[in-house]
Amino acid sequence: MKKILGISLVWILLSGSIMAPIGFLTAFGASGGLTINQIITITTVFSSQNPSTLGRSVTFTATVTPSTATGNVQFNDTSTSPPTTLGTGAISSGHATFTTSSLSIGSHNIVAKYLGDTNNAVSTSAPLTQTVNQVSTTATISLGSSAISIVFGQSVTFTATVLPSTATGNVQLLVNGATFGSPVALSGGHATFTTSSLPAGTYDITASYSGDANFSPNNSNSLSTTTTITITNTITNTITDTITNTNTGQVSTQGAGNDDDDTDNDKKDQKNSDDRGGQQDDQKSQENNNSQDNDGNSQNNGNSHQNQNNKNKGHKDD
Known part of the structure; x- marks a missing residue:
């Protein structure tokens, strides 16, 4: 056994010939030189x-x-x-x-x-x-500048954020699980939705991310928002009424209110007016009677005076 480059070599002698060591390729030239190859790895x-x-x-x-x-x-x-x-x-x-x-x-x-x-x-x-x-993305949705509770007809803005921000594709808004509006393309990881068409009620708002070549689709957590309604009922009544009354006193009219109350008040006003009119007619009738009596008395006085004159004239003729 002989070591070359720190590796033990086993030499085999067959029929007087020197063979290559195990694990190495050895070649002999005419001069009998030895070539050692690299270790197999x-x-x-x-x-x-x-x-x-x-x-x-x-x-x-x-x-x-x-x-x-x-x-x-x-x-x-x-x-x-x-x-x-x-x-x-x-x-x-x-x-x-x-x-x-x-x-x-x-x-x-x-x-x-x-x-x-x-x-x-x-x-x-x-x-x-x-x-x-693919990476599983998480789409989150939040309200913009609008409050969670809004008045009917008021605009509200929803913002969907998809992470990582390198994601592309579209985001669809859902209201109570139903598609609302059209999909909006992501820009810098964000998609915004603005609407004023939600009727009165309470809604669960979610966003659905469509995914792209590198990111898998995903849905956001539910965001609960309440839309309340405030009704302003403005009633304008124009009343035109001409009242002619020669009697002294105070005339009171009642403004807009309950229709039934207005009708009752109108009837009461009409009755009072009729009563005052009747009193006025009675007063005029009494005045006419007094005038006629005075005229009668005046005529009687005239006749008496004429008779007295005639009588005096007769005496004078005598």
């Missing part, structure tokens, strides 16, 4: 998280045997054509690592290739299938 690769989610970091670790190997390991994605080199990692105690968060959604064949050194041969691992899934 074995490389394997592992993933820190498989499956992983989009945008999350994944660390690939390559193990090279023998552990005395030095140099670098190259990590490749062979699912593309041509293969894509993701990066390299230096070997330390037989291990090399590489971390990435740039893998797209889908399956990736990750291969670790040991690049070798002076004494250790190049080797390539078997492919590792790395699966990258």
Whole structure:
């Protein structure tokens, strides 16, 4: 047994000929020289998280045997054509690592290739299938500047926020589980809805995110909002009434109120007016009677005076 480069060699002698040591390729030239080749290596690769989610970091670790190997390991994605080199990692105690968060959604064949050194041969691992899934997003909805309790006809603004903000796609507003309005495209992770058409009542408002190539669909938590109604009933009555009354006194009219009360009051006013009119007629009748009596008395006095004159004249003629 003989050691070369720190490795034990076992020599086999057959029929007087010197054979190659086990594990090495040895060739003899005419001069009887000896050639020693590199050590055969074995490389394997592992993933820190498989499956992983989009945008999350994944660390690939390559193990090279023998552990005395030095140099670098190259990590490749062979699912593309041509293969894509993701990066390299230096070997330390037989291990090399590489971390990435740039893998797209889908399956990736990750291969670790040991690049070798002076004494250790190049080797390539078997492919590792790395699966990258969509990220589950959470859509949240909140009221803008409007209050939770609003008056019928008042505008209210709902804002849906989708995280991460790099997500694209549309958000649909739902009122009590039913589609309300049209989908709104995300802009910077936000979509806004403004409406004044909600009738009076209490509603559960939710937002539904449609998803895109990189992010999965999701629904927001329910937001409860109450729309109250305030009715302002303005009644304008125009009353035109001409009252002619020669009697002294006070005339009182009652404003707008209950229709039945107004009718009763009108009847009472009419009755009082009729009573006053009757009293006025009685007074005029009494005045006429007195006038007639005075006229009669005046006429009687005139006749008496005439008779007295005639009598005096007769006496004078005698």
